Amino acid sequence: MVITDPVYFIALPLLTAFLLPLFGKIYKPLIGIIPGLVFAFLAYISFDLYLNLVPGKPIIIQMAGWAPPWGINLVFSEFSGLIVTLITFLAFLVWVYSYNFKKVGFDNSKKYFTLLMLMVAGSIGVVLTGDIFNMFVFLEITAIYSYGLTAFYKGRDSAEAAFKYLLLGSLSSVFILLAILLLYKQVGTLNMADIAVKAQSIDPKMKSIIAILFFVGLGIEAEMFPMNGWVPDAYSQAPGPVAASFAGMLAKSGIYALIRVFYTVLEVKGVFDLLLIMGLLTIIFAEFSAMRQKHLRRMLAYSSIGQMGLIMVAFSFNTKAGIFAGLFLMFNHAIIKTLLFLSSGFLTYSTKQKKIRDLDGFGKIMPFTSLMFGLGAFAIVGLPPFSGFWGKLNMLVATADSNLYFVIALILLVAVVEIVYYFKVIGRLYFRQQHKDVEVHNPTWNAILAMSILAIVIIGVGIYPDLITDYLTKATNELFDKAGYIHSVLPNLSLN
Amino acid sequence: MNSLVLLILIIAGGALLSYFGHKINKILGNITVFAVALIIPIYWFTQVDFTETVSFTVSGFHMELGYNMYGKLFSMIVMILSPLALIYAIGYMKDQKKLATFYFSFLFSILGMTGILMSRDFVSLFIFWEIMTWSSYLLVIFLGKDVQKTGIKYMVFSAIGAYAMLMAIVIIYKNTGSMMLSDYFGSFAGFTLQTKLLTGILLLLGFAVKSAVMPLHVWAPGAYSNTPMAYTSVFSGALSKMGIYGLGFVVVNLFAQANLEIVGYVLAWMGAITAVLATFSAVFQHDAKKLLAYSSIAQLGYIVTGIGIGTELSIMAGLYLAVLHAAFKGVLFMVVGAVERQAGTTDMNVVSGLARKMPFTFFTALIAIIALAGIPPLGGFVGKWMLYESLINNSNFLMVIMIFLSSTAAFLYCFKFLFGLFLGQQEPEFDHVKEASPVMIIPMLLLSVFLLVTGAYPGIVFKYVAEGMTNLGFHDVNWQMSVLTNAWGDSVNVQHVYLSVVVVFVAFLIFITWRGYKHSTKISTKDISSSGEMIKPEDNMTYAMDFYKPFQRVLQPILKWKINKYYEDFGKGLEALFDFMRRIYTGNGQTYAVYVIIFLAILLIFSKSIFGY
Amino acid sequence: MKKVVVIGSLGVIVYYLLSAFVAIPFGADIIKGVKEFYLQKSPDDLKVANVVTSIVVNFRGFDTLGEVTVLFLASTALGSILYHRRSQHSGLNPQRTSVEASAIVQTGAKIIFPFTVILGAYIFIHGHLTPGGGFQGGAIIATGFLLMLISYRKFFIKHNALTWIEAIAGSTFVILGLFGLIYAKNHDFLENFLPAGKLNDLLSGGIIGIIYIAVGFKVGAEITGILDTLLTVKETGLDPEEN
């Protein structure tokens, strides 16, 4: 039990990050190797813990010997555990991908890996923590990580992108802090389960203001519509694996925080309708903007926002089917977008302008990378037999379940737009004459390995989705069962 | 192991084997393709148990595969036409690159079609439908011609169709709690009118796109003509029939039984209009591929009309025509492919007089054209006869006139096709043209033989059509091997017609050949008198040049009306709208911050109405 | 136009927020929550006089770990944002952007500097007894270094030493926390496993004091590093905008 304690998810990456500069002084290659070992270990314990989880009995870890609500606690449940497992798995793959990225011009790897470790710790912290202020601290860790790594490349407009993100991120933290302050003054506690119990007695007007502040603050992190101006810039300027980690881990922890707050902590009527409307607006604006992009990475970024909007819509139904579909979409988005960003890293690296029209005929000169990109594109638009299809199908079934036929029509219309812009890229990759002046950077073996693993997952889940549906169902039940969550965190509390 | 699952696995495995075979070596790849092309139909005809079913539950959806007779009829089209086209492709695609992708997509589209026809639930139907769509998309853009225009158009229309279907599927699931087709049909009567119309019409829309019905047909000409011809024969012959398959069970099983024949009637009208307009468009094409593409749309229009009317005879006519259409369009696209490969072009303004150079190709083309035009001895005649009769029985006289008009006009393009490519005088630059390789000729000949046989014995097709119709609720379909009867009891034995026509025809052919050898001299197209005007060598004097100019002048007003243009304008409008919408991302970080503040302020102002405290 | 919209929105936001805060009267003790528990347990169980410290380091010690991480992250991110290769280009030494201060300032700085550092150290060592703690003490130490950095253009900080201090102090925090998993009563992360001592003694509170000292070192080193990086921007001789 000691060796598989959820606290390692945060303690170990932090320890490694603090010590990494020292390892570098001992022996240079350790900087690349040690993070990999840590990520592999984290992935191992997350799988181990998750697969051995007893249903209805989440692992609750208290800090410093104080039981909740006095101390901070970590909750490794079916829901949070699922996302943690996903994050550790992706973190390991991102490490595999970027292990010797140096060969193709990725310097300064010490700082890169240090930041990556901290980011993994941060996004796992957001997911695991049972304390709302602690969640805020970890959100800030992931945010500062993004500012730092977005501006990693000096030659691009990366500082501009990072500054925009920083501006919005600071506003987001101000609103979240204000909300936490108001909440604390109403209930006198910061533990999420405890708040959930006591929040029922808050004055509804006050509650709605708190909810709005959380909605706006977390909406910025979750890439919600009027506040997502930073997303395309940050995604397109960050290094490939970093953009992948944004889509795969950062956005996941943002949306996790949003749904945790509104599903478990604060029960406010009407917030789900708002989430539905904003989710739909997010989808529409993002996908329509993606349609007209000339830069591949910007296109992917907008598409990513669209997917996040879809996830918001799925969670806004507040039904089990909706949560299930949302989780499926989250899984798909994490896996597939990571693959797309990883492969587009090499594709755009070989072009000068990073534009879509420079990609003509790349299927021939970079066959593996193009194949991976094509696969990802097929999967993300929801074509069977890839995993994206099942997410979309479940999503639509959930929508129909809530009697929202116009939403189905809208989602499907937008999906047509999505198909158009992805297939335009595929058409260029495979069925066009290539330009003359390209210098080809074929992926290194470790990048190939990372992308292949993702591709296998996509096809595997696509052909046999029951590989994950059981876990998703369990997670759905856990999230939907608010009383169960409160009871397992605060076992001595009598609910009446 | 279940024979249906094994069939799917064989096709998928064949796709992977051909892919890797072609990655390694061209010869190995071709051998693999050939073997796969033989194994699939042999397995299907000998080993597949049509009563067997297999069911599994995936992601909470119950799925079931299993043939019914209606699916088997269409499967037969796929299983006969596709392997022949595959074998043809070995010869046709010899000099192409990226063959691995080609055969992979080809076999995957066969997989998709096979799967559709054995799906008993909507999820697997949709999965196979999408597999078929994306694999055929890869083939449409395979040659890299008009990738952005044709390919995207095809994909957009397919996606609209598929998603209409998906929307219908989820609404059905909402209402019945089951994905099974049979549950849907069973509980359809209990739905509200709104749900009936919504689900039914959305499904109809999905299937209508693939069968290229009138306002949704704009993808077809480009897609049919830009695809490698080896696949187009399957594309037009078999893949478009998937739409017909779906229309059949939707119109007959649902609307006709729920007293909503009006929907089928509208569909029939759309089919008739499609037939007329597409025929007129076909007449004035000078590219043989485009001509055949429009002709395909027109023929599908007849079939849709037949299905839409929804009486026993009309459905029989529609299905019969569907089978025959697969055969003769399969041959014709192969013929065009052979011409393209041997002569380098299919432009009828350039190429002409290839009959002597490519006699076998010419012979198959002749047979197929006769079948297509519905000239008595061959099968097309029977189908049209039945279609007219069913329409007259239903007193749809206006529709009869339209179909009649269209099939008369069809003679024009049939004639043009035959003369443009094969007859007329041969231009000197085509002296070097040789007959296509046997790998290409044999599939064409086999299909032609099938056409010849159905001319005398349409009953061999009727047998399966009648079997298939039992699943549409028509149990005692009356058919005879070679005798056609009409509603007034007159009957005609087609065998007699067949024999007499063949005898006359052969006698005439011998006469012509004899005369031709005796009296003709070879002269160049440029060697003509021209009232003092000099003929320059670069002047185009081929036979098919400006073939129907007077008609064109007459029909100008109709032809000018291009539906395609409306779609393109609509697309441009959308793009402008998108460009306008994305301007909210101004690039100025401060503006984004202002958005956040405004958003917060708006939420606060409306907090009372949103949160309802 | 923009001004009107912005001021209008700000007005709306402030109106609603104020209306929310008016419901919380200033100075009123309206809620009973976790604070009662903290005020009771801190002197009784932990033997820590400063309740804020016991909350920061023990009750909510996990937050503090996050905080330390944020600072570390900021300094690393700063390094990666302003990073440029020194060795590969002309042997230019990093240049201070500030000007050389006058002799009075320099002398004053030299005199004040040791006292500032000692004050900082005092504050973080007595973090569990008096107001202040690791963060405050670390910040004061960094102020002393800032004074030196802006007074002397030739005052360079050894980054090697900073790296060592950061690494050792940070890992002390985490390792002490991990020791809790093994040695402490409840086997919890960051739990105190040392004898608590007597209230208001310097050696009280178990690991709380040690952690705050480590935090003090780490914060001092990190803020100094951040200030140094910001002040030592190279202006000439290099092309930092290389791809």
Add this chain to the structure above:
Amino acid sequence: MQEFLTYSIYGTAFFLMLLGLYAVLMKKNLVKIVIGLTVLDSGLNLLFVAVGYISGGTAPIFSPAVVGKHVIMTDPVPQALVLTAIVIGFGVTAVALALVVRLYRKHNTTNIDEIKNLKW
């Protein structure tokens, strides 16, 4: 008196926040925007501390002078939280300033309206 205290302390905090937000939203200079962010943070921190105050309370420290006596103590939790918030604000400000340096090097200006190479 109580009313006045409520409004003056909250008012000051809100005034600072408003000032900071206004600078963030309206000032064109990047450095001024960063200053706006820090002012915003200061206002928020002040609000935190103000909310934690309890009338007549002392600092929550059990110094020898108060041990054993019954004294009212202010709420220690917001004070602990504000410490975290200050540190985070510091980190963000440092990164922001570094970014401003980078932006100035690249664009040779600190006007935010001129820094929009990435748009649409």
